[in-house]
Amino acid sequence: MNLSKIHHIAIIVSDYEAAKDFYVNKLGFSVIRENYRPERKDWKLDLRVNEHTELEIFAVFNTVGSGTIKF
DSSP states (O other), X not given: OOOOOOOEEEEEESOHHHHXXXXXXXXXXXXXXXXXXXXXXXXXXXXXXXXXXXXXXXXEGGGTTOSOOXX
């Protein structure tokens, strides 16, 4: 098997704001879209890694603002 591209990678985080700060402000990924999904009670942040790859950050509503990122 030979992979030439990865479309997206999903990461579930325990602190949405800390994760957003890390990936956007520290690593420099640009925001494609950001939205709260009430039916799932979570936040979804799509980030541009490069021209082919996106990083999807998910955080459950009650974990926003807890102050830590857990991988």
